[in-house]
Every structure is written in structure tokens, then in C-alpha cells.
Amino acid sequence: MEELKFDLPSAAQTIARDPVLVGVVASGNCEVLVEQSKAVGHCAVTVHTSAHGFAPIWQAVVEDFSARRHAGGLSIEINDVGATPAVVSLRLDQAIEVWEEHSNG
Amino acid sequence: MNREQLLPALFPSGWTEQSSTAHAFTGTGQVGDTTVQVIGSSDAAEVGGDLALFMARSVLDTVRDHPRRPILFLLDTQGQRLRRHDEMLGLNGYMAHLAKCVEIARHRGHPIISLVYGQAVSGGYLTTGMMADACYALADAEIKVMNLPAMARITKIPLKRLEELAAQSPVFSPGVDNYFRMGHVLEVWSDDLAAHLQQALATASIPQDDQRMRLGQDRGGRKLARPVALRVLAHA
């Protein structure tokens, strides 16, 4: 397994809620866990992947995601089994959509 | 050790066969004043629907005719029978049925003990010996899910890596000692089997819930199972 860490500026996510999980740890797929963090203007992403040597591609996906979405103040952890960049982007977007759908209370 | 050697070693005072096939047998043995119902598999038996029914019948007859009589399962099995016919008729249902019979017997106060004397493999062991209150094994017996080369092929983890890890971890590789550390085998027996059996009967007469998670934790083979189960129980 390869572990990658990213920390990127991102517009603040204003909704506060319980952690969100999307996806499945299956071949060609990944699971994405999104939690509240204290770093207001930043999104921290940790990736555990069985596909080695793709750090630049993960960098690009995560940069694109943090620029497009409100992920500031969120901490994201991913368990990946060789998902394509398109699938990873999809899961990240799905996770934020679920996050923004509900709020606590 | 085969069944002809095992039975006199366990029951020096006497063993009476009631019914027997090439791969299964049932009968009674004396331990002091106590009559023990013995239900066994032999000669690397394949557990198919017929063997499950044979054993289930013996458990049900014991429950009906001999309240609280201790039941001793003796196991030598290569696992479940791997035939389309058994699967078609619902082998998992037959095996689960046997487990239900054993649970009913336990609920009605029958002490249940098992001893692996040959092999015990995976599904062949699950609803028979593993249902006991106390599970024992001979020192030279074998308990396993699968051998390492087959495991390496299916998991696609190199055999060498599995072998390295097996030397330090009891979690996946074959071995009675690994099942002892997992908390499943209560004790490993050698030498005076009759004395071991006497002791086992004395201990088993005190009914208890399944203690194997606690044992697995105490012995270090399963450090997480009990804490996780307790956390679920306590979760808000």
C-alpha cells in the first residue's frame, strides 16, 4: 500500500454535520470518508492506495476537487483499490453532495 | 490415531457401538458412573447431507431418551463434501440443522464436548465439533481452513509472505496451536486421554456462555474480537 497526503486551500464548507462515507473498497473503486476538521481554509486529504506510483495524478485530482468544491475545514481519508481518476473525482463529489444535503439538527 | 485406537484410550472401562458407517459412528462410553454419548466422524470423513442427518439423529435421540447425558463429538473430517448433488439438496441447511440440534441439547442441560483426533477442516468442523461447550484436540491432530499454497493462489499474496507471517501470527495458517491461541481449543491433549476426558466432563458440567472471545483475548491470538463486541454492546 502507498500512503499519500495532501493539504490544499479550499473555500470554507459551512455546513456542520456527522462524518460521511461514500464508495466501496472493491477493485476499481474506493471509499471516501469526510469529517470535520479545524483547518478552516484548508482541505486535508490522506490516500491509502494499492496502486503505486500515481502521486502526480492524485495531486491533480485533489487540486481540481478542492478548487471546485467547498471543502475547507474538511478532512478526507480514502481507501483505494485502483480506481480511475474519474471514479475518484466522482466519489469526492458524491461525498460533498451528501455532506451538503443534510445538516445536524 | 484412528477410531479403533482412540475409543479404548478414551474409555478404558468400556465402549459400546450403537450405529456405524464407514465414516461415522455413534455409541456410548463409560467414564466412572457417567454414560457419555459419543458421536463421531472418522477416516477423513466428508460431511454431506447424510452424515449431518446421522449425527443430528443421534443428538435428537439422546435429547429424547437420556436427559442431561453428556455428548462427546469425535472429529476426523476433510471438510464438507464437494458435490453438486449435496449442494442441490441444500447442504448448508443440513449442516445448520445439526447445529440447531446441538444447541437444543445444550439448552436442555446436556454438556457438550468435542475432540479433534484426526483432521478438522473448515465447514466439516463448524456445525459439529465447533458447537461444543469445550473444544479439545490431540497434539498431533490438524485444524485448518485451507493450506497455505491454496490460500496464496486465491488471495494472490505470495506464499513466501504467508509463510513468514505464519511464523509470527496464529491468525490464518493451519495448526492446533493456532486454534488454541485463537481461544477456540480449550486444551491440547496427549498421553492419558481417559484422564483428560474425565477432567473435561467435570469442567463441562458447569454451563457457560461461549467463552472463546475472552480466551482469545487472554491468549493474545484475538486481541480485537472481545473489545469490539463489547463496544457494540455499549454503543449509545
Added chain:
Amino acid sequence: MANSYFDSSARERLLATVDAGTFHEFLPPSARVASPHLRQLDQPVAFDDGIVIGSARLGGQPILVAAQEGGFLGGAIGEVHGAKLVGLIDRARVEKPAAVVLILDSGGVRLHEANAGLVAVSELIRAVLAARLEGIRFIGLIGGAGGCFGGTGLIARCCDVLVMSEEGRLAMSGPEVIETVHGVEEFDSRDRALVWRVTGGKHRYLIGEIDELVEDDAAAFRDAAIRLLSVPGGLSLADVEREHAQLQRRWTRFAEAEDPTDIWRALGVADPAQLSMLTAAEFVALAAPCRSHS
């Protein structure tokens, strides 16, 4: 629009089964109770170790519920997965919910943790049966891609009642294993029609291994589970003696049967070849008068 149960994840199935907004998860992914054994083997882990558990309501009644994720290592049972489920059943014995609903999708014991998995399955069988003797009702739902094999196939048949879709598979050994050991004549694992005739929901319904056969639709599974809440729970000696007689009869009656269609014909199904074409409702209407009851 129909929501395929087969294509859904464990979480999706669970949420579609229980009453909306009532699910409360125990040991959620954020608790990160994953498998240390997979980590040691440098394998991917899942935050929930491939099983979602918690409390919910079903048809307004309190239940405890678990869903196995068939996509993660075939839904196979390891130390943590098994312990989560044992803990849930222990909790049921204390809380006495209307039922424990098990959304099963698993090939059995996880090889990477084979010994822990085997013992866990054994603990689960004991836990389910002990709870049933105390009157706790177990409803099993089977319809995922992983099927319900090995130890999970045993746990399934320890439940009070089972619901399957045609797509679901329930057996002890997988066809591939049987083919590997005894050859393609014994079981051609690539003959999909054969695999579904032998292990699929419609056959299991006909021989009396399961209680309801439904469409591959999450709402259909939910409706069946709600219906089955009113089936009496418990496990008695009389129940087991009755089951023994039925299993013995089945064993003897179909001793010469080679293919499941032989059995279906013997049960009075006029056109066995047509069964796979029928919808669940058409099939049940035709099969209900013919089938052996468990």
C-alpha cells in the same frame, strides 16, 4: 423506478430496507475499526471492515440490523467483522428488538484471517441460535453479488426466515471450488444457468430452504422483511424434529435427482424450463402450491 438490490452497496441496501431516517450506526467508519491483519499483509482495509451495523425501525418496530458489503473481499468474515456481528446479537439478547435483520452478502470465512474467521462464524452460529432460543427473531435477506456461501450460508440457515431474489445464491461451497476439486463434469462453474438452478433463489424456494422469493428490488426486500416481522420467533425441539423429518424426506426422495429440474418436475412443476423466465410474482404463484415446506 426500481432500485436494484443486487447493484446496491451494503449501506444503500440497509437504508432502503429500514424506515427512512431511523438508522443509527454502531462503530461507524469514523471509528476506523479496521482489520490489523489485512494491514499486516499490506492489503487494503475498509473503515467499517466490510459490515455496517446499528439500530433502526422497520414498519415502525425497533430492530437491530447488519449489512455485509459483498464488494469488500467478497464480504468475507474476519476478526472485526465477525465481532461486530456477535456484539450486535449480544445486544439483541439484552434489548429484545422485534427482529435482527441480516443483509447477507458473503463468501464465508476471510482467508487472510482464516482462523479468526472460522472461530467467528462458529461464535455467530452459537449466538444466533442462543438468541433464537430466547425468542429473538432473525430475518435474513440474500440477493447480492457475493452470494451467501460457506460459514455465511450456515448462519443464513440458522435464521428464522430467509428472503431471496432469483439473483441471490445460497449454498455451502462455491461452484468454482467444486469444479477445481472434482472437475467440470461435477460442476461447470461457468454454466451460469446451472449455477442459478442449483444455488439460486427460485430453486431454494421450491425445495423449502427459504421463505420468500422477491424481485431484485430494494423495496420488495423491505416489504418482505416487514411481512416477516409477524412470523413467530423461537426455536423448539418440536421445530427441529419437524425440520429433521423434512430434510430426511428430501434426502431420500431426491436421491437419484441429477439436475434441479428433476426435482422441480417431481414437485409438480409442469414446465421446469420456463421457471427462469417468470417474474418473482408469477413464479411464486406457480411454485407456492408445489414446494416442499420447511
